[in-house]
Amino acid sequence: MLRNGSRRLRAITGLAVAALLAGSALTGCAKDPTAGGSGGKNSQQLTVGLTYIPNIQFAPFYVAEEKGYYQQAGLKVDLRHHSASEDLFGALNSGREDVVYAGGDEMMQAQAQSKPIVDVATLYQKYPVALLVPTDSAIHSANDLRGHVLGTPGPYGETYFGLLALLRSANLSTKDVKVKYIGFTQQAALAGKKVDGVMGFVNNDAVQFDQAHIPVRAVTATDGGQQPPLVGSGLGATRTTLQNRGAQIKKFLAATMRGVQETIDNPQEAVQLSEKYVPDLQDPEQQAAALSVLKATIPLVRTxxxxxxxxxxxxxxxxxxxxxxxxxxxxxxxTDQAFSDSYLP
Structure with missing residues (x-):
């Protein structure tokens, strides 16, 4: 477990596959986690923080690099995976990174702590977190949660925020249920009946349950069909970077969105292009798992x-x-200070 629990969560959110979280070193052209940041104000080099371990979560960036989209934009992009104990926004605030991959909710928390980080692109248009329950569970909606034992990794990050939003949608709070902090053991906790449901990612944890032949279904917020009041994973930069290097950020986002679209259109190819970056992805079983996660992610990314x-x-x-x-x-x-669409293509 990392010092900052939300950092550990960030590493497995979205397109991540737990089976790919091997201890192997990153191959390919991603930057060494201990290396320095980008060049000066007029440099075409950008350092992008992608959290601490390479995995299929970051396929759009790998695709953009391998397809030459960054190069075509006149940029030299270093994909920097964080060290295990590194603070999510530490390198960004110190100038070692120019852009970081993080949740919109995490960036808003950083704003509240006087860290001038602006979300310049939301990659997940649908919040990917839900309560996962056995298919035969008596829980069918948030209105059925009172008195149940619900597992979540800890009081931090998207799974916890999602739990609070789920409860609020039924006018409940954590006082109306028993919240159990289970770390990242969702499968064991649910299969062992230690909890009645677990908070997880519909495009990662739910896929893993299916592959383990543990049938589950997702329970989401019930507030009038609206999405939870939360913003998922995106890309952030400091106000200083946006002021000094806005033109490069625009080019980077345009190239990255090409990578996102390619991943949506050709998930099989995206898995193949990611092999260079993700340990053990040459294995056919891991490729199949990664492809399942990408296919489950596409509905979350489309707008x-x-x-x-x-x-x-x-x-x-x-x-x-x-x-x-x-x-x-x-x-x-x-919110005027928290996000901007001005840098999107």
Whole structure:
């Protein structure tokens, strides 16, 4: 377990496959985690923080690199995987990174802590977290949660935020259920009947349950069909970087969105292009697992507007209010300062 629990969660969110989290060293052209940051104000080099371990989660970036999209944009992009004990925003705030992959909710928390980080692209248009319960469970909606034992890794990160949103959608709180902190042992906890349901990612944990032949279904918020008041994974940069290197950030986002679209259109090829970066991905079984996760992710990435990376102002406003009410922000955050769509292609 890392010092910062949300950092550990970030490493397995989204497109991650737990079976790929091997201890092997990263191969290919990703930057050494201990290396320095980017060049000066006019440099075309950008360092991008992708958390501490390479995995299929980051396929769009690997695709953009392998397809030459960054090079075509005139950029030299270093994909920097963080060390295991590294703070999520540490390298960004110190100038060693120019862009970081993080949750919109995590970036809002950073804003509340006076860290001037702006979300410039939301990659997950649908929040990927849900409560996973056995298919024969008596829990069919958030209204059925009262008195049940619910497992979540800890009081941090997307799974915890998602739990709070799920409870609130039924006018419940953590006082109405028993919350059990189980670390990252969702399968063992649910299969062993230590909990009645576990918070997990529908495009990762749910896929792993299926591959383990443990039938589960997802229970999501019931607030009028709306998505949870939370913003998922995206890309953030400091205000200083945006002021000094806005042109490069625009080029980077345009090239990255090409990688995202390619991953949506050709997930099988995305897995193949990621082999260079992800340990053990040459194994056919791991390739199949990775492909399953990518296919489960595509519905989360697609947007109603059709614009990849779009930050929805209404969702950000709902999240600011929700996180304030839940005591997740040390200070109020203005959404005008929290995100910007100005750098999207």
């Amino acid at each position: 109603g507007s059709g614009k990849l990376g779009y930050n929805d102002p209404a969702t950000w406003a709902r999240m600011a209010e929700f996180m304030k009410q839940q005591g997740l922000l040390s200070h109020p955050v203005s």
